[in-house]
Amino acid sequence: MDWQRLYADRMALISDRSIIELLKLAERPDVISFAGGLPDPRSFPLEAIKDVTEWVLDNEGHAALQYGPTPGYTALREWIADRMERVDHVSLTADHILVTSGGLEAMDLIARTFINPGDTVIVEAPTYLAALHVFRSYQAEIVDVPMDDEGMQVDILEDRLKDLDRCGIRPKLLYTVPTFQNPSGVTLSEERRHHLIDVADRYGVPIFEDPAYAELRFEGEPPSSLISLNPNGVLFASTFSKTFGPGIRLGWIAAPPSVHTQLCQAKQGSDQCSSTLAQRIIYEYGKRGLLESHIAASIKLYRTKRNQTLEAISNLFPPGISWTRPEGGFYLWVTLPPAVDTTSMLAWAIEHEKVAYVAGSPFYAHGQGKNQFRICFSFPDTTQIEEGVRRLARVVTHHIERRHESYHREVG
Amino acid sequence: MDWQRLYADRMALISDRSIIELLKLAERPDVISFAGGLPDPRSFPLEAIKDVTEWVLDNEGHAALQYGPTPGYTALREWIADRMERVDHVSLTADHILVTSGGLEAMDLIARTFINPGDTVIVEAPTYLAALHVFRSYQAEIVDVPMDDEGMQVDILEDRLKDLDRCGIRPKLLYTVPTFQNPSGVTLSEERRHHLIDVADRYGVPIFEDPAYAELRFEGEPPSSLISLNPNGVLFASTFSKTFGPGIRLGWIAAPPSVHTQLCQAKQGSDQCSSTLAQRIIYEYGKRGLLESHIAASIKLYRTKRNQTLEAISNLFPPGISWTRPEGGFYLWVTLPPAVDTTSMLAWAIEHEKVAYVAGSPFYAHGQGKNQFRICFSFPDTTQIEEGVRRLARVVTHHIERRHESYHREVG
Numbered sequence: 001m002d003w004q005r006l007y008a009d010r011m012a013l014i015s016d017r018s019i020i021e022l023l024k025l026a027e028r029p030d031v032i033s034f035a036g037g038l039p040d041p042r043s044f045p046l047e048a049i050k051d052v053t054e055w056v057l058d059n060e061g062h063a064a065l066q067y068g069p070t071p072g073y074t075a076l077r078e079w080i081a082d083r084m085e086r087v088d089h090v091s092l093t094a095d096h097i098l099v100t101s102g103g104l105e106a107m108d109l110i111a112r113t114f115i116n117p118g119d120t121v122i123v124e125a126p127t128y129l130a131a132l133h134v135f136r137s138y139q140a141e142i143v144d145v146p147m148d149d150e151g152m153q154v155d156i157l158e159d160r161l162k163d164l165d166r167c168g169i170r171p172k173l174l175y176t177v178p179t180f181q182n183p184s185g186v187t188l189s190e191e192r193r194h195h196l197i198d199v200a201d202r203y204g205v206p207i208f209e210d211p212a213y214a215e216l217r218f219e220g221e222p223p224s225s226l227i228s229l230n231p232n233g234v235l236f237a238s239t240f241s242k243t244f245g246p247g248i249r250l251g252w253i254a255a256p257p258s259v260h261t262q263l264c265q266a267k268q269g270s271d272q273c274s275s276t277l278a279q280r281i282i283y284e285y286g287k288r289g290l291l292e293s294h295i296a297a298s299i300k301l302y303r304t305k306r307n308q309t310l311e312a313i314s315n316l317f318p319p320g321i322s323w324t325r326p327e328g329g330f331y332l333w334v335t336l337p338p339a340v341d342t343t344s345m346l347a348w349a350i351e352h353e354k355v356a357y358v359a360g361s362p363f364y365a366h367g368q369g370k371n372q373f374r375i376c377f378s379f380p381d382t383t384q385i386e387e388g389v390r391r392l393a394r395v396v397t398h399h400i401e402r403r404h405e406s407y408h409r410e411v412g
Numbered sequence: 413m414d415w416q417r418l419y420a421d422r423m424a425l426i427s428d429r430s431i432i433e434l435l436k437l438a439e440r441p442d443v444i445s446f447a448g449g450l451p452d453p454r455s456f457p458l459e460a461i462k463d464v465t466e467w468v469l470d471n472e473g474h475a476a477l478q479y480g481p482t483p484g485y486t487a488l489r490e491w492i493a494d495r496m497e498r499v500d501h502v503s504l505t506a507d508h509i510l511v512t513s514g515g516l517e518a519m520d521l522i523a524r525t526f527i528n529p530g531d532t533v534i535v536e537a538p539t540y541l542a543a544l545h546v547f548r549s550y551q552a553e554i555v556d557v558p559m560d561d562e563g564m565q566v567d568i569l570e571d572r573l574k575d576l577d578r579c580g581i582r583p584k585l586l587y588t589v590p591t592f593q594n595p596s597g598v599t600l601s602e603e604r605r606h607h608l609i610d611v612a613d614r615y616g617v618p619i620f621e622d623p624a625y626a627e628l629r630f631e632g633e634p635p636s637s638l639i640s641l642n643p644n645g646v647l648f649a650s651t652f653s654k655t656f657g658p659g660i661r662l663g664w665i666a667a668p669p670s671v672h673t674q675l676c677q678a679k680q681g682s683d684q685c686s687s688t689l690a691q692r693i694i695y696e697y698g699k700r701g702l703l704e705s706h707i708a709a710s711i712k713l714y715r716t717k718r719n720q721t722l723e724a725i726s727n728l729f730p731p732g733i734s735w736t737r738p739e740g741g742f743y744l745w746v747t748l749p750p751a752v753d754t755t756s757m758l759a760w761a762i763e764h765e766k767v768a769y770v771a772g773s774p775f776y777a778h779g780q781g782k783n784q785f786r787i788c789f790s791f792p793d794t795t796q797i798e799e800g801v802r803r804l805a806r807v808v809t810h811h812i813e814r815r816h817e818s819y820h821r822e823v824g
Contacts, residue, residue, distance in 0.1 A: 001618055001645045003671050006584060008528045008550075014677050041474035049477070050469045057462045062453035065461070065657030101513050101661070105683045112549070116420045117529075130684070137524070137681040138420075172418055206413055233413045245477030247688035249513070259415050265426050269549040271517045272542070275687060276659035 013136045028350075032388035035356040037182060037330055038379040040305075043298045044245050048290050049281070056280045068276035070264050072099025072252070076283040080252050083286070087215065088225040088236070095257045098264060101274045103212055103239030103251040104130055110173070110208055110235055110253065111138045112266045120164065120171040124152050126333075126363035126372070128182045128210065131175055142365040143171065149324070151188030152176060154195045161203045171205050173235075178226060179214035180329025183363045183374035187327060190223040197229045207234045212242055213329035215295055218303040220327050232256050240282060242330070243295050248278045302330070302378055305385060309377040312389035318397045323375075330378040335371060337400060342373040345399050355391035425548045440762075444800035447768040449594060449742050450791040452717075455710045456657050460702050461693070468692045480688035482676050484511025484664070488695040492664050495698070499627065500637040500648070507669045510676060513686045515624055515651030515663040516542055522585070522620055522647055522665065523550045524678045532576065532583040536564050538745070538775035538784070540594045540622065543587055554777040555583065561736070563600030564588060566607045573615045583617050585647075590638060591626035592741025595775045595786035599739060602635040609641045619646045624654055625741035627707055630715040632739050644668050652694060654742070655707050660690045714742070714790055717797060721789040724801035730809045735787075742790040747783060749812060754785040757811050767803035 027033065056064050071077065077094035084092055100106040107130070115121065117139035123131065125144035135142055143164070145157045157174075164171060176196075178188040188196070200207050209226040227234040239251035253263060267273075285291055306326065313323055313334075323334045334357075336342065342359040349355050360372030380388055439445065468476050483489065489506035496504055512518040519542070527533065529551035535543065537556035547554055555576070557569045569586075576583060588608075590600040600608070612619050621638040639646040651663035665675060679685075697703055718738065725735060725746075735746045746769075748754065754771040761767050772784030792800055 001613075001668075002616065003618075003668065003674075006526055006618065007674055008524065008526055008531075010528075011525060011674055011677065014681060036479070038479060041478050044474060044477045046469055046473035046477075049473070050466060053465055053469065054462060057458055057465065061458035061461070062456060063659075065456045065458075065659035066453050067448070067450060067653075067658040101683050101687075104681070108682055112420065113423060114418055114420055116422075119420075130681070133681045137678070201413075204414065206415075206418065241479075246479040247475075247477035249683065249685075249687040249690075256413075256415065262415075262419060262423055265423065266549070269426060269516070269542070269545045270520055270682070271513050271661065273661075275513075275661040275690060277690070278661075278687060 010137050010139055013139065014133055031350055031354045031356050032380055032384050032391060033356040034375040034377065034380065034388060034392070035358050036379065037376050039242055039245065039298070040301060040378055043294070043301055045290070045294055049285065052284045052288070052290070053281055056277070056284055060280055064277045064280045066276060068273045068279065070267050070273050071260070072097065072274060073276065073279040073283060076279050079283055079286055084254060088211075088228055090225060090228040090231055092231070092254055096254045096260060098253045098255070098260055098267065099274050099279055100237070100251045100253060100267070101271055102241060102246070102249045103210070103237060104134070105270065106237035106239070106251045106253045107131060107134045107210075109263050109266045109270060110237060111135060111140070112270070113259070113262050114172045115140050120169050122157070122160070122171050122174040122205070123365055124176055124181065125365065126183050126360065126369055127175065127365070128177055129362045131210070132365055135175070140172075144365045147181070147184060147186060149186060150192055151178060151181070151186050152192065152196065154192050154199060157196070158199050161199065161205070165203065170203065173208045174200055174205050175208045175210065176226070177210045177212065179211055179222070180216065180326050180331070182212065182329070183331050183358070184333040185324045185326030185329055185331045186333070187223065193224055193226060193229060197226060197233070201230060201233055209234050209236045211236065211238050215243055216299055216302055216330070217328040218299060218306060227254060235259065243298065244282060244285070244291060248282060250274060250278050250282055304382060305377045305380075308382060308385040309375065309389060312386045316390055316393035318393065318400060320400060321396060330376050332375050332377065334373050334375060336396060337403065338371050340371045340396070340399050340403050342371060345395060348399070349392070349395040353391040353395050355388055355395065357392070422549050422551055425551065426545055443762055443766045443768050444792055444796050444803065445768040446787040446789065446792065446800060446804070447770050448791065449788050451654055451657065451710070452713060452790055455706075455713055457702070457706055461697065464696045464700070464702070465693055468689070468696055472692055476689045476692045478688060480685045480691065482679050482685050483672070484509065484686060485688065485691040485695060488691050491695055491698055496666060500623075500640055502637065502640040502643055504643070504666055508666045508672060510665045510667070510672055510679065511686050511691055512649070512663045512665060512679070513683055514658070514661045515622070515649060515653060516546070517682065518649035518651070518663045518665045519543060519546045519622075521675050521678045521682060522649060523547060523552070524682070525671070525674050526584045527552050532581050534569070534572070534583050534586040534617070535777055536588055536593065537777065538595050538772065538781055539587065539777070540589055541774045543622070544777055547587070552584075556777045559593070559596060559598055561598060562604055563590060563593070563598050564604065564608065566604050566611060569608070570611050573611065573617070577615065582615065585620045586612055586617050587620045587622065588638070589622045589624065591623055591634070592628065592738050592743070594624065594741070595743050595770070596745040597736045597738030597741055597743045598745075599635065605636055605638060605641060609638060609645070613642060613645055621646050621648045623648065623650050627655055628711055628714055628742070629740040630711060630718060639666060647671065655703065655710065656694060656697070660694060662686060662690050662694055716794060717789045717792075720794060720797040721787065721801060724798045728802055728805035730805065730812060732812060733808060742788050744787050744789065746785050746787060748808060749815065750783050752783045752808070752811050752815050754783060757807060760811070761804070761807040765803040765807050767800055767807065769804070
C-alpha cells in the first residue's frame, strides 16, 4: 500500500516531531528536566484516591464501567457549575457544562465546532504550543498578538481586528491563557481583561479562555475570570490535569447552552463520552472536599519550587538575560540576548550539561522567539532545582560568550 | 454573541439528534430496551477490577496519574501485539499499536489522518451509525455496498470501485465490521474475505477493519481476520468496551509503523494520551489472565440471551418478517414487509408497549432500511427478554395490520 499519497492535507501541517523527540531526550534519568509541563507526582494523594476509587467500585461499579451520557455524568456537571460559581464568580448550571477527556480534547472539540479551513484564529505570542497544533490541524489561519508583562497587548489586538475587518475577515476564536500563561507565566491585568472583553464583543469574536493554571496561585488576588465578565461571549475550557492529575484525563467546557448542544454533537463523533469511572472518581473526590485540600497542598509545593527557581536564576544567571516572575502556575519565560538560538542550544544543554527546557520558537505561530525558552519548575524535585538552574546558567553563559566570539570573528 | 453564524460547515452534517433523543426515551425504567448497544453490567467482574486497581495505585500510583506517552503505555502495547498474534493470527510489535480512548477515538483518528473534505469512503449497507457520523464530520462522500447473509457483497464492491475508477476517484478507506456486524449480526464469509482483500489491494484502497464484537463468538470457528490476510493493507481498530467495559474508555489501532507515526501526530492534537490509570488497569487485568476468563463468562451470558431472543422471535413474531441469526456479538437485524416505517413505529412502541429498539434508516448512508430495525440482545436481563420480544411482536403485528388497512383504504 502506498500510504504516503493517502494522508489528509492537514497531516502536513502537524508533522513536526521535534518536540516529541526532545521531550523523549529530556526524560533520560540523568537529565534535570525543566521541559515537559508535568505536575509533581509527589503531589498526588494516592491514599485518598484509592479510598475514593474503592468506594466508587463498591457502590456504583456497574454504572462506572458502563457507557455514560455524552455531556458527562450529571452530578459531576452540577458540581462543576457550582464550583465555578465560587471560583470563577459566574452563575452557571449543568446545561453549560460538558465533561471532556482532558483539556486538549476540550480544545479539539471547540476547534471542530467552529473552524473551517482558512478561518482565522487569534492567539497570544507566545502561546500554548498544543493549541497551535490543534488550530493548525483544522487548517486555521493564525494571527498573533504580542504580550508584555501585563499579558496580551489589547490595543494591538484592536489594531489587528480593525485590519482584518477591513479585509472582510471576522476571526472565529480568540484563544487566551489569561492567568499564569503557558509558556510565559504572565497574567493579563484586570484593566486589560475589561478592555479585551469590550474589544472582542465589539468585533463579534468569541473568546476561548483557557484557565488551566489559574487555581495554582501562590500570592495576590485573582483578577476576574473572562467568563464572569461576559458569560455569553466566552468559551471556558479547563482541566483536572494540573489540580488532580493528568492520568485521569478529565477536563470540561463551560459554554452557553446553544453552543453546548453543538459541542455535544462534536463529542459524539470524537469519543462518545469521557470515562465514566474517572468522572465518578473525580466527583466523589470533589464532593468530599479532597480536591480543595489537594490544591492547597499543590500551591504550597509549587510556591516553594517557584521561589527556589527564581532565587537560583537571579543568583546564577549571567547579565543580559531577562525572565518573568509568575505569581502562580508552572512556568517562567527566559529571554536571552538576540542571536542566541535556544533550539540548537538545547541539544548542547542535554549533551554537555544534562539539563533540559523547551525552546521558544514552537510557542509562536510564526517562528519568533528564537532567543527565548520556557522553564517549567513544577516537575523537578526541590532538591534538584538549584543544581538544574546552575547547569542552565553554564549553558546560557557558554552560548552568550560563543555568540560574542562569533560576532567578533565576523566583524574582526 | 451570534453563535449560529460561527459554526463550522461540518456541524450541519452531524446535527441529527433523533438517536440521542430516542435513546434517552429508551432509558425509562419501565421500558424494556433492545436499543443501545450496551454490554450487560452484570458481566463486569467488579471484585477483580477493584483488586487490580488497588494494586496499580499501590505499586504504580505516581506513573498512573501522570501524563503518558502518546502511543500508549509500552507494556500494554506489547501485550496487545502479543495477544493479537494469538487471537488474530498476525505478527505485530508495539510499533504497530496505538492505544486510544475507546473505539470511537480510534475511528476519529483514522478519519483525521486520511480524509479531506470530498474524499470517498466505502461502507457496508447497513453499517455502524457512529462510523457514518465520524465520516460525515470529516465531510467524506460515502459510497455504500449492500450486504447479504455472507456479509458485504464483494462483487458489487468491485463494480463500484470500477465505476469510481472510471471517474478518477480512488476511495481513501473501506470501512467494514466483518464479524457479527453492527447492526446486522452478519459475518463476512472466509471466501469473501480473500476476495475483499484482493479487490481492495488491486484498487489501492486501505481496509479499515472494526472487529469490536469478534471475540464474543458463541459457536463455530472464526474466519481469518482481515489484517492477518494483508497486514500492510489493513488498519485494525478495536475496543475494550465490549470485552472489559465501556467505562474504562480504551481501544487500540494496529497499523503499519509508517501509518502509526501519522496516527500519533493526530492523537497529539486529539487528547495527547489516553488515561494512564486506565491503561495500567487493563494491562494488569490482562496480564493476570482475567480478561480471558471475563470474555469466556461474557460469551456464556450473551449466548443464553441470543438463544432466548431467537426462540422468542420465532415463536411470537407474525409471518412476513425475516431476521438474522448471529453466531456472536450483540445484535440481530429484523426486516419487516415494505412500507412499515420503523421510525414512526418506534415512538408507538415506546408509548404503547414500553419496548425499544433502533430503527433501520440511521444505519444507512443514504436513508435506506425504513422497514428494518436492530435488536440488541446483550443488555436486557435474561428474565426480560421473552417479555420484551412479546411486546415487540405486538408492535410489529399492529403495524403490519395497519399497513394492510391503509393499503386497502388506498386501493379500495
